[in-house]
Amino acid sequence: MNVDNGISPVSARSFPLWQLSRLRMATDGHGVTALVASFGCPLNCKYCINPQSHGADGKFRLVTPEELLKLVEIDNLYYLATGGGIMFGGGEPLLHADFIAEFRKIAPPEWHFYAETSLCVPEGNVLTAAGAIDHFYVDVKDTDAGVFERYTGVNASSTVIDNLSALLALNGPERITVRLPLIPEFNTPASVVRSRARLEDLGVVNFDLFTYKI
């Protein structure tokens, strides 16, 4: 698939950091986490919650794995005491799967790694990230291809479903939570039910159902 994320080149040594949020609790993941958010996203969701994370005028800085470690290891004791760690978000963090895998190699092994992703990335990125992330939060949006394209501006529903199938086979369903939102003006409660049934057939067991507030 062709992904235009506005960041070129990407590599295992360079991560476009646009937001670092320390000491998060009671959000995603477990324990205390640091949100490490990347710039750039292949989608253009109508109700994007992080519009600063992509687009022509975005602000970010490139960091190496060692520079990122310095920024987040200051909270090491909190991660260890609570079973927390690092949450990669965005934008689309799996565009930087090579970097995440490289970062995991130098981070303390006790840290837990999480990622919030649309899975709208090349399959190779998913395979790389699967070995580095403990738990994925996958924002599927809706399995109806028409709804997905109208909402995101991209015809990529089949890419998301194919990548989710690959991830389920690699990491198992317990390490994946699928987000299925009710999206005002784009889908309906009935289509959310249809999406859930289709995803259960694929093997998904953990769902986060909610309604977008606009």
Ligand code: SF4
């Ligand atoms: S996937 Fe996330 S960051 Fe990308 S456009 Fe959609 S809501 Fe925004």
